Amino acid sequence: xxxxxxxxxxxFLFSQNTVAQNHYIFTYFIGNGEDGLHLAHSTNGLxxxxxxxxxxFLKPETGKDxxxxxxxxxxxxxxxxxxxxxxxxxxxxxxxxxxxxxVNWSPQIAIPVMIHEPxxxxxxxxxxxxxxxxxxxxxxxxxxxxxxxSDIADSEKEKGLNHRMYYTKTKDxxxxxxxxxxxxxxxxxxxxxxxKHKRKxxxxxxxxxxxxxxxxxxxxxCKNAEGPYETKVSEKITGDYWAEGPTTLKIxxxxxxxxxxxxxxxxxxxxxxxxxxxxxxxxxxxxxxGIRHGTALEVNEKIINALK
Numbered sequence: 326x327x328x329x330x331x332x333x334x335x336x337f338l339f340s341q342n343t344v345a346q347n348h349y350i351f352t353y354f355i356g357n358g359e360d361g362l363h364l365a366h367s368t369n370g371l372x373x374x375x376x377x378x379x380x381x382f383l384k385p386e387t388g389k390d391x392x393x394x395x396x397x398x399x400x401x402x403x404x405x406x407x408x409x410x411x412x413x414x415x416x417x418x419x420x421x422x423x424x425x426x427x428v429n430w431s432p433q434i435a436i437p438v439m440i441h442e443p444x445x446x447x448x449x450x451x452x453x454x455x456x457x458x459x460x461x462x463x464x465x466x467x468x469x470x471x472x473x474x475s476d477i478a479d480s481e482k483e484k485g486l487n488h489r490m491y492y493t494k495t496k497d498x499x500x501x502x503x504x505x506x507x508x509x510x511x512x513x514x515x516x517x518x519x520x521k522h523k524r525k526x527x528x529x530x531x532x533x534x535x536x537x538x539x540x541x542x543x544x545x546x547c548k549n550a551e552g553p554y555e556t557k558v559s560e561k562i563t564g565d566y567w568a569e570g571p572t573t574l575k576i577x578x579x580x581x582x583x584x585x586x587x588x589x590x591x592x593x594x595x596x597x598x599x600x601x602x603x604x605x606x607x608x609x610x611x612x613x614x615g616i617r618h619g620t621a622l623e624v625n626e627k628i629i630n631a632l633k
């Protein structure tokens with residue numbers, strides 16, 4: 326009996342000292358996006374491994390080109406994971422679907438975010454963010470409308486592209502508010518994402534100016550999720566390389582910002598404790614080969630077990 330009690334006591338102490346493992350999912354695309362949704366898994370935010378041997382978990386069916394680029398996923402208060410993505414290079418729509426387990430998905434729908442602007446060239450890299458205060462989702466993306474904004478110096482490759490961020494609001498992904506301007510700085514901007522930290526909302530964004538090239542990530546802040554965000558942005562938080570497609574993740578005391586080093590064909594990462602001083606940890610992160618612009622989020626072990 327005494328031995329049994331000792332074993333029980335040891336097991337109890339072991340269980341008390343065992344720390345539950347965190348699990349993170351990274352949603353991404355490869356190539357041009359025809360293949361659909363890919364997932365990576367990590368327990369520390371540094372080493373990421375492809376889930377399901379790199380298979381696609383959802384094939385794109387929406388838009389003229391039927392692409393799935395820039396898949397952005399968040400978990401809503403309804404327990405569902407809501408995803409928006411770029412459906413084509415020149416679409417005036419974005420695409421949407423939801424899931425509870427990343428395996429079984431709702432029907433894909435097109436959200437006609439820029440249909441009312443007949444000259445709009447695109448609807449790129451949509452992001453979705455839940456505004457707890459107003460109990461609504463914000464969906465925002467980059468669009469070029471010719472002649473709408475102050476001119477920027479063009480490059481031949483990007484001639485005529487001068488993006489600004491637009492947004493719509495929804496509570497149920499069935500009805501959407503009229504599209505409005507979300508962020509209108511004095512430069513071409515794409516790939517914005519939001520994170521709340523210490524009572525502020527932080528926008529991580531890409532300065533897309535081509536000539537002279539910026540192609541780096543910067544920050545803007547606001548006390549409200551919906552804005553208006555400061556158009557006087559921070560100095561760049563990324564290094565002497567071209568970066569785009571930022572996504573954020575809180576791990577411990579750090580805010581991680583992952584991004585696509587698209588000219589180098591690899592992923593990078595910077596992190597900060599205060600959103601002011603940034604440490605480049607690109608040499609510490611490992612991602613699946615071919616990963617492109619996606620999002621990182623925390624999930625429970627049940628999700629991981631189902632995927633594996």
